[in-house]
Amino acid sequence: MNKILLIIKREYSSRVRKKSFIVMTILGPLLFAGLMFGAIAVTLSDTTEYDVLVVDPNGVISTIDPPTGKIIPRYPDQFKDESRLRFVFTRDMQTPEAFKEGFYNVMVEVDEMTINDGRCNLFFKKYPPEMVQARIQSGLQESLERFRVTDSLKMDYDT
Numbered sequence: 001m002n003k004i005l006l007i008i009k010r011e012y013s014s015r016v017r018k019k020s021f022i023v024m025t026i027l028g029p030l031l032f033a034g035l036m037f038g039a040i041a042v043t044l045s046d047t048t049e050y051d052v053l054v055v056d057p058n059g060v061i062s063t064i065d066p067p068t069g070k071i072i073p074r075y076p077d078q079f080k081d082e083s084r085l086r087f088v089f090t091r092d093m094q095t096p097e098a099f100k101e102g103f104y105n106v107m108v109e110v111d112e113m114t115i116n117d118g119r120c121n122l123f124f125k126k127y128p129p130e131m132v133q134a135r136i137q138s139g140l141q142e143s144l145e146r147f148r149v150t151d152s153l154k155m156d157y158d159t
Contacts, residue, residue, distance in 0.1 A: 046129050047084070052136060053104040054079075054089045060110050061143040062089040075146050078139040085135055099123050108136065115152075118144055 015021060054073075056062040063074045071089045073079040079087040088104070099107045106128055109121040120140065128136075149155050 043129060043131075048105070048126070049083075050085050050105045050128060050132050051103060052085065052087050053094070053099070053102075053107045054087055054110065055091075055093055055107060056089060056110045057091050057093055058110070058112055059091070060112075060115055060147055061140070062091070073143070075143045078142045078146075082135070085132060087139075096123050100125060106132075106136065108140065110140070114144065115147070
């Protein structure tokens with residue numbers, strides 16, 4: 001038993017007292033933290049403004065404003081324009097090719113199947129960051145939920 005303790009003591013002292021062990025003990029966590037903060041900084045540094053075209057031919061989440069005749073969101077609190085994100089609603093279907101040549105960065109198609117399964121087509125010119133995708137998704141989900149409650153179940157959503 002005494003020999004095992006001597007071997008452990010020798011290995012410990014020869015490994016731990018090396019300069020490389022001491023340096024990596026300090027630098028390892030710093031490098032790891034630096035990589036994490038660097039990835040977060042790169043993600044947040046995207047300053048692209050995204051113009052989102054929401055195509056809703058059936059009027060599921062959009063409605064026509066009677067005074068102006070413009071198509072607006074049925075639930076405007078879900079699609080507020082932000083500093084980097086603007087929503088435009090239309091009833092006119094567009095082909096993906098026309099979208100690529102157009103002004104908008106992202107296009108969302110809401111069709112009759114979206115009411116049932118909650119899925120819609122998303123087209124983009126440049127892959128939007130997760131924050132932008134999450135914002136679009138949350139607005140669509142909340143609007144679809146409100147539509148289902150008010151139109152399908154004939155209930156007041158707030159109640």
